Amino acid sequence: MLTQHTVRAYDEELQFLARKIAAMGGQAERMVDQAINALVNADHALAQKVVQDDLLLDEAEREIDDKAILVIARRQPMATDLREIIGAIRISADLERVGDLGKNIAKRVAAVAEGRQPNSLFRGLEALAELALTQLKDVLDVYASRSVERIGIVRDRDEQIDAMYTSLFRELLTYMMEDPRNITPCTHLLFVAKNIERIGDHATNIAETIYYIVTGEQMPPERPKEDRSHGVTLADDGKSG
Amino acid sequence: MAETSTQTRTRRTAKLTAGRLYQNRWMLAAAILAVLAVDLFGAASAGFTAATIVALVLVALVAPRTPAARRLAEASARVERSPLDRLSGEKLAAAVAEPLIIFDRDGAVVHANEAADTAFGAMTPPLPLLLKFRAPEMQALIEAALSGEGTAQATDYVERVPFERVYRVTASAVGRGTGLFVLAFKDQSEARRIDRMRADFIANASHELRTPLASIAGFVETLRGPARNDPNARDQFLQIMQDQTGRMARLIDDLLSLSRLEMKPYLKPGVRVDLRQTVDAVIDSLAPLAAGSAVVVERDFAEGPLEVQGDRDELFQVFQNLLENACKYGRSGGRVVVSMKRSAEARQPEIEVTVRDFGPGIPDEHIPRVTERFYRVDVETSRAHKGTGLGLSIVKHILTRHGARLSIRSKQGEGSAFTVHLPAA
Known part of the structure; x- marks a missing residue:
């Protein structure tokens, strides 16, 4: 964790940044979760709330930026501290994007809710969102515990998310080809799926930033897999650790 | 009434003074003797000597029986006599079945009981609590507790992944001036x-x-x-x-x-199950189906013990569903191979059970989704084989409970392999 500094206020500033990131992360997780819920249950009020909550994230990002700049100017940070601060700026930008994507999903609720879409589509989206949310949660947990050795699973899951997205994409295309009246809602759902997939990407970005903060090195490039296999259920890694 | 109270007070004072006199008797006697001795040598007047003796007696009467330090010690000893005080907080926390987290003024975890570690993943002190519980209402709760606003506060907390759990969470300060706080969770997921x-x-x-x-x-x-x-x-x-x-x-x-x-998604079943026996039983029970589909089931079991922690009936259902699928959808291949081996690749030793068929295989785009409820790769084939679309969904749930994974490998035209990775017992 953070090492002690002679100036206690410096420690407090760094802790403030970390706490703010965590709060932003919690808010972003909540927004994505609620956006998907609003979509699946055609809940307009919830969707509206998500759209409004995005303001909080924007504000938090600005606050982190300001604070980080101030700390750099005042304390001339080096090594770990500098990485910590730059990392906070980067992670907050990623989280803000996650919030935007959540907001975008919420905005589509009205358009999708007009015609009832097949249940299997929503189930697919829910499963995709669950993967992305697990990804985000795991990454933010690693930010809290700084146990970067657990970061490998993040990449595996990113692949799962991509595969699931491709599958949903095909299914949506099929529905559109079946009946042109489906095109409008299905296009919206396509964007929703894409947004969720992007959330997974942002989570992976955050994972890379955390790896950099903790080790001072870039995450090693992925080693190519010799065979393609799909992990379908993931063990609850939090428990086995 | 007033009289009796005066009487009792007088009596108590008399008793107290007598006690003081009795307790100080030796010192008093020695002091009086000393004064008399001084008087004997004619160093002081008789009046002064008498006055000194009276003063000594008065001091003996007024001086408290026990020194202040000892009285304090006695007071604290009286409190300590309760067996609760020697009880460490850690042991108390361990005895609580629901998750319980103790944290300090900085919001860092001091101790998390076993239930908390199981529910939220290992929390090694001094993990900052605010970084771990990021949901906005939890942040508000912890902040409120740290700022010392009022007494116990409560909120509802929903943890969505890996499976849904709902908690009623209370945050409160421990005692007064300890600088410690406790976060108590009450599981309400069941309802x-x-x-x-x-x-x-x-x-x-x-x-x-x-x-x-x-x-x-x-x-x-x-x-x-x-x-x-x-x-x-x-x-x-x-x-x-x-x-x-x-x-x-x-x-x-x-x-x-x-x-x-x-x-009950996280009820961890805890009996030793011999997989060799279980899988054998599954293969035997599905012999009629295999024969009916003209499929030969081959076994390829590794030597040595193949045991896991789990629920035998549930694991039976897992392999039954997998083998049934292999027989139904891979019948064109004419054979199904069930193999079992230990693997040490992962962080902890695993037992891998693979059910491999040589049928048409599953197209790539369907693989990530086959465990969804009612998801069917091909609705017509599934219906023809009396599938409900729930088999793999059940498999997934059972495996999640066992802390296990399912991986699927498939190539179109060559068949598919479903591998269950179970942590070895």
């Missing part, structure tokens, strides 16, 4: 899940049961109308109706077992 289960069951059941029901209704109508006097058609229709009712029964069975599993 929430029962609600959810009811809603899900109705939604799924109504959706999936409607098709067979509609077809039965249609045939009944035909039998009573145009086909009333046609024995051939009647036989055929009755056969279809029987198939459909059979399908409905299977659906209800599967929905029920899935709902049961979803009710």
Whole structure:
């Protein structure tokens, strides 16, 4: 964790940044979760709330930026501290994007809710969102515990998310080809799926930033897999650790 | 009334002074002797000596019986006499079945009991609590506790992944001035899940049961109308109706077992199960199906013990579902290989059980989704094989409970392999 500094206020500033990131992360997780819920249950009020909550994230990002700049100017940070601060700026930008994507999903609720879409589509989206949310949660947990050795699973899951997205994409295309009246809602759902997939990407970005903060090195490039296999259920890694 | 109270007070004072005199008797006697000795040598006047002696007696009367430090020690000893005080907070926390987290003024975890570690993953002190519980309402709760606003505060906390859990969380300060706070969780997932289960069951059941029901209704109508006097058609229709009712029964069975599993997603089953025996039993029980589909089941079990922690019946269901699928959908390959081996690649030793068929395989785009409820790669084939679309969903739930993974490898035209990775016992 953070090492002690002679100036206690410096420690407090760094802790403030970390706490703010965590709060932003919690808010972003909540927004994505609620956006998907609003979509699946055609809940307009919830969707509206998500759209409004995005303001909080924007504000938090600005606050982190300001604070980080101030700390750099005042304390001339080096090594770990500098990485910590730059990392906070980067992670907050990623989280803000996650919030935007959540907001975008919420905005589509009205358009999708007009015609009832097949249940299997929503189930697919829910499963995709669950993967992305697990990804985000795991990454933010690693930010809290700084146990970067657990970061490998993040990449595996990113692949799962991509595969699931491709599958949903095909299914949506099929529905559109079946009946042109489906095109409008299905296009919206396509964007929703894409947004969720992007959330997974942002989570992976955050994972890379955390790896950099903790080790001072870039995450090693992925080693190519010799065979393609799909992990379908993931063990609850939090428990086995 | 006033008189009696005065009397008691006088009596108490008398008792106290007598006690003081008695306790100080030796010192008092020595002091008086010393004063007398000084007087004897004529160093002081008789009046002064008498005055000194009176003063000594008065001091002995007024001086408290026990020194202040000892009185304090006695007071604290009186409190300490309760057996609770020697109890360490850690042991107390360990005895609580619900998650309990103790944290300090900086919001860092001081101690998390075992239930908390199980529920939220290992929390090694001094993990900052605010970084771990990021939900906005939890942040507000912890902030409020740290700022010392009022007494205990409570909120509802929902953890969505890896499976849904609902907690009522209370944050409060421990004692006064200890600088420690406690976060107590009360699991309310069960109630929430029962609600959810009811809603899900109705939604799924109504959706999936409607098709067979509609077809039965249609045939009944035909039998009573145009086909009333046609024995051939009647036989055929009755056969279809029987198939459909059979399908409905299977659906209800599967929905029920899935709902049961979803009710308790993290009940860790804890019996040693010999996989060799279990898988053997599965293969034997499915021999008629294999024979009917003209599929030969081959075994390839590694030497040595193949044991895991788990629930035998549930694991039986996992391998039954996997083998059944392999026999049904991979029948064109003519054989199914069930292999079992230990693997040390992962962080902890695992036992891998693979069910491999040599059928048409599963197209790539379907693989990530086959464990979804009612997801079918090919609806027609699935219906023809009496599939309910729930088999792999049940497998996934059971494996999640066992801390296990399922990986699927498939190549079109060459067949597919379903591998279960179970942590070795």
